[in-house]
Amino acid sequence: xxxxxxxxxxxxxxxxxxxxxxxxxxxxxxxxxxxxxxxxxxxxxxxxxxxxxxxxxxxxxxxxxxxxxxxxxxxxxxxxxxxxxxxxxxxxxxxxxxxxxxxxxxxxxxxxxxxxxxxxxxxxxxxxxxxxxxxxxxxxxxxxxxxxxxxxxxxxxxxxxxxxxxxxxxxxxxxxxxxxxxxxxxxxxxxxxxxxxxxxxxxxxxxxxxxxxxxxxxxxxxxxxxxxxxxxxxxxxxxxxxxxxxxxxxxxxxxxxxxxxxxxxxxxxxxxxxxxxxxxxxxxxxxxxxxxxxxxxxxxxxxxxxxxxxxxxxxxxxxxxxxxxxxxxxxxxxxxxxxxxxxxxxxxxxxxxxxxxxxxxxxxxxxxxxxxxxxxxxxxxxxxxxxxxxxxxxxxxxxxxxxxxxxxxxxxxxxxxxxxxxxxxxxxxxxxxxxxxxxxxxxxxxxxxxxxxxxxxxxxxxxxxxxxxxxxxxxxxxxxxxxxxxxxxxxxxxxxxxxxxxxxxxxxxxx
Ligand code: HEM
Numbered sequence: 001x002x003x004x005x006x007x008x009x010x011x012x013x014x015x016x017x018x019x020x021x022x023x024x025x026x027x028x029x030x031x032x033x034x035x036x037x038x039x040x041x042x043x044x045x046x047x048x049x050x051x052x053x054x055x056x057x058x059x060x061x062x063x064x065x066x067x068x069x070x071x072x073x074x075x076x077x078x079x080x081x082x083x084x085x086x087x088x089x090x091x092x093x094x095x096x097x098x099x100x101x102x103x104x105x106x107x108x109x110x111x112x113x114x115x116x117x118x119x120x121x122x123x124x125x126x127x128x129x130x131x132x133x134x135x136x137x138x139x140x141x142x143x144x145x146x147x148x149x150x151x152x153x154x155x156x157x158x159x160x161x162x163x164x165x166x167x168x169x170x171x172x173x174x175x176x177x178x179x180x181x182x183x184x185x186x187x188x189x190x191x192x193x194x195x196x197x198x199x200x201x202x203x204x205x206x207x208x209x210x211x212x213x214x215x216x217x218x219x220x221x222x223x224x225x226x227x228x229x230x231x232x233x234x235x236x237x238x239x240x241x242x243x244x245x246x247x248x249x250x251x252x253x254x255x256x257x258x259x260x261x262x263x264x265x266x267x268x269x270x271x272x273x274x275x276x277x278x279x280x281x282x283x284x285x286x287x288x289x290x291x292x293x294x295x296x297x298x299x300x301x302x303x304x305x306x307x308x309x310x311x312x313x314x315x316x317x318x319x320x321x322x323x324x325x326x327x328x329x330x331x332x333x334x335x336x337x338x339x340x341x342x343x344x345x346x347x348x349x350x351x352x353x354x355x356x357x358x359x360x361x362x363x364x365x366x367x368x369x370x371x372x373x374x375x376x377x378x379x380x381x382x383x384x385x386x387x388x389x390x391x392x393x394x395x396x397x398x399x400x401x402x403x404x405x406x407x408x409x410x411x412x413x414x415x416x417x418x419x420x421x422x423x424x425x426x427x428x429x430x431x432x433x434x435x436x437x438x439x440x441x442x443x444x445x446x447x448x449x450x451x452x453x454x455x456x457x458x459x460x461x462x463x464x465x466x467x468x469x470x471x472x473x474x475x476x477x478x479x480x481x482x483x484x485x486x487x488x489x490x491x492x493x494x495x496x497x498x499x500x501x502x503x504x505x506x507x508x509x510x511x
Contacts, residue, residue, distance in 0.1 A: 025242065028220055028235060028262065032476045034105045035078030036161070036368055037238065037264045037397050038220060041103035042082050043163035044195045046370045047170045048268070048393055049177070050156045050188040050470075053115050061184035062116070062486035068180050069481055071173075073103035098165040102173045105161055107266050107472030108484070109133065112157030116484060120257040122240075122473060124247075129401040130265055130471045140410045142436035143466045151189040152270065152468025158185075159268060159472050167192070191270070193370035193393040205273045205371050205390050206296070206433075206463075209306030209321065213328050213350065215364035218243075229329055231357060233364050237404075238264055238397055245399040254400065259483045262476040264397040267405035269469040271434075272391035275376050278463040280384040285457070291315050298447045299432040301346030308346070313339040313449070335422075342419050342428035343445045348412050349431070354419045363412075365404040369394040391464070401471050409434065416444075425455075432459050436466070 035041050053061045073081075081101050088099055110131050113122065123130050129137045135153055138145055160177060164170040170192065195201055204210040216232040234244025241261040245254045282296040293316075297303045303312070305321035310330040312320060320326050331353030332340055340347055342354075351360045373390025380387050398404025412418045413431035422428055429445035430437070437443050441461060448455035475484060 025261065028239070028242070030075040030079065030220075031077075032478050033075040033239070033262050034264075034474050034477065035073040035075045035103060036105040036163075036395075037366065037474060038075045038217065039079055039082060040366075040368050041073060041078050041105065041163040042085055042101060042165075043103070043370060044098065044165050045163070045167055045170050045192060046194075046393070047162040047174055047190060047192045049160045049162065049174065049190050050151070051158050051160065051181075051185040052155055052188055053112070053157045054184060054186055057184040058116060059486055061181070062484065063488045064181045064184050066481070066485035066487050068104075068106075068177065069477070069485060071104045071177070072477055072480065073105060074477055078103060100169055101165055102169050103163040104173065104177065105474065106158060106480070107474040108158050109156055109470050109472050111155050113473070115157050118483065120259070122256055122260055123400075124255055129406045130473065134267070134469045134471050137406065137471075138466075140406060141466070142410075142414050142438050142440075144440045147440075147465055148468045149189075149270065152470065154188050156188050156470050159266075159470070167194075191372065191393065193372040196371055197375065200375075203304065204392055205275050205373070205376075206278055206300075207293075207304045208296070208300050208302060209304065210369070211367065212302070212306045213346065214366055215361075228325060229331055230352065231361065233361055236399055237362065237364060238366055238399055240264060240399050242399075259475070259479040260473075261479075263479060264399060264474050265401050265404075266395055266397050266472045266474050267401055267469065268472065269394040270391070270467045271394050272373075272386075272389050272465045272467055274386045274461075274463045274465070275390065276380045276384045276386055277461065281460075281463075295447070298341055298344060299445070301340050301344030308340070309344070310340045337422075337425070337428075337446070338449050341445065341447045342422055342425070343431055343435075343447075345413075345431050345433040348418065348428075348435070349408050351412075351419050363404060363407055365396040365398045365408065367394070367396045369396075394469075397474070409436075425452075429456065430459065432457075434464055436462060 030038075081103070085099060085101070088094055108116070110133060125131070129140070135148070138148075162170050162173045162177070164173065174190075196203055196205070200207070202209055202211065215230070215237075217235055217238060218232040219235060221232065235242035236244030236246065239245070240263045241253070241256055246252055247254055282293060286292065286295045291314075293304055297309050297316070301310070302308050303316035303321070305316050305318040306327055307317045307321040308327065308330050310332060311317075311326070332347055332351065334354045347354070350364065354360070369392050371391070372393050374388055376390075377387070396405055413435045414437075416427045416429050419428060425446045425448065427446065430443040432443070432445045435443060443459040443462070444456045445459055446455060447457045481487075
């Protein structure tokens, strides 16, 4: 979909680069997938706008949504925007001034689907995390309810996010969306993230390069393969109803309504990071004689530059990190944590060679977060104490929350025994970055390089704190048009005709 703010000229439709798996489904159409899912919306800033649909305004909202549809950025458009940015940055005309570009995507929570009267069972049980919502899932995630911000305890029906190269562009687009949706919605929360400045560009607030390892999706990603060691994942691990969106370990397709095709479930987390405290811990516990941030690198699994410690365990290697192939060209030695601790963040969340490839592959997610909050101030640094909230607006996509995000957090990051069967050490311990104890606070992690059975590092506090979030479904653009929105030109009386637009029995009650 073209975006009025984008300066992109119309281009030929993007097509998948390889043949999709044999199936009765039509091939993936990048014009029909929201661009944040794939390839990600280019951004320096990103506003997250959490909204409620007002009582008695459902059909009005749906009509407004129809008007908003041309602003939704498709995967094809996001790809063109990125190509344009790359071309511009490489051209002699580039003077540091960024192209004015904006993207918009939308997702609905289960409460949002209920509000819209979309009764089709998009997940197959009432215990599916999407259906229960993230607040009711905090027992599984080990979040502390009292840490959650009040806004995230309210009903959130939809999340609209707006990306742009500047705050001014975001504000412009936000005002436009607000004007379109008018009084049909009520704002629950607006929060804005920003890429960090200068040489911290692309790094999360602890200072480590982020967004390095993402799965390559079969038949969609451009060649060359950005991740030569790991096989591309089936489309159905990210896109609903595609090959690989199956029930458990079976090959049975996950039952979903037809309109769910090419939608994806998104997990959003509002995660604050206590940066001065984290850095003070690393500095205090860094082994004598070891390079700066050696301990931090063992907790994360990568140096601040992004270089994986599995390839360069003793010192950072910025040149290796700058090589887009080498930076992901590793697996782990399943029997040893000499090069990388079993519980390092990147090993907990993607255990690569620790198991047969299908085990880690099934759990891959597409991460699309952005940092938020100011840089650490000199006073915070000096006092080693956080004063202003900063952290990560984490979001990730998968076809099943319980297979992707929820599983990674609950069964791997929080599970001190994972990876299982590592007999040389008592237990790998928590993921020091995101692992959470049921009671919060004190945790341990094994970081020994020598597989010393008695080595265990005390992690006295949690430096990443979950203060809220929600699960959403990001529909395909055709589903947005035909199921979620109401075409005022077809249904001029504002009444949606059940089974009217090939809607597959979706029932929208007149509210
Ligand atoms: C504030 C919180 C977090 C911080 C600071 C953080 C930081 C990082 C960093 C620095 C990397 C390595 C670079 C990269 O591959 O992108 C990484 C990778 C990763 N993180 Fe996080 N992360 C956070 C939250 C999460 C959460 C909540 C999850 C999911 C439950 C997660 C899942 C992953 C995955 C899957 C990878 C890629 C592992 C790989 O394929 O090698 N992260 N994270």
